[in-house]
Amino acid sequence: MAPRYIEDSILVEAPASVIFDIVADPRQHSRIDGSDTVRGGITGPDRLTRGAEFGVDMRMFGVRYRIRNWVVEYEPxxxxxxxxxxxxxxxxxxxxxxxxxxxxxxFDYTRSNVLSRVVISVLGMRRRNRRSIPATLQRLKHAAEADVAAQAG
Structure with missing residues (x-):
């Protein structure tokens, strides 16, 4: 049985604090989204913390929807x-x-419910995430390195 997670890594020429500022700000998620599903319409705090809730307008397969998320792990x-x-x-x-x-x-779905795992399988999310995670990491790298350059100059 295949593992129930997909991951990839990248080296970014920026301090962790600069990168964390981007990923902990839900309004910047469309800036780094390599899946082209995040549409904006962000609700919630400007800075995420453990237990924070935020909403995002999304689009996948031409269908628009809204998703609500909860921060479940947080270490600044x-x-x-x-x-x-x-x-x-x-x-x-x-x-x-x-x-x-x-x-x-x-993308960790070890804790996903049965319905979610079926949807992940039917929609081909493993394959899509294998492509979109490296794209997101490249966009995050570009954004963080641009933020460092802007701060320096």
Whole structure:
């Protein structure tokens, strides 16, 4: 049986605090979204913390919908994860490497309910996430490195 998570990592030439500022701000999620599903319409706090709730307008397969998420893991500048009603989690783990940071993005559905796992399978989410996670990480890298350059100059 295949593992119930998909993850990929990238080295970003930016401090963990700069990267965390991006992923902990739900209004920036469309800036880094490599799946092209995040549409905006963000509700919730400007800065996520453990237990925070936020909503996002989404679009997948031409269908628009709104999803509500809850932050379930939170360690400043290190780990943030959120989940929605299906139980699966999106997690970002940051590991400082001198002036750079290794960022790992994980789609973890080990805690997903049965219905959610069926939907993930039927919609081909494993395959889609295998493509979109590296794209998101590339966009996050570009955004964080641009933010560092803007702060320096």
């Amino acid at each position: 500048d290190r780990v943030i994860a959120w989940r929605h009603f299906g139980g699966h989690r999106w997690r970002y783990t940051l590991i400082p490497r001198g002036a750079a940071t290794t960022v790992t993005e994980t």
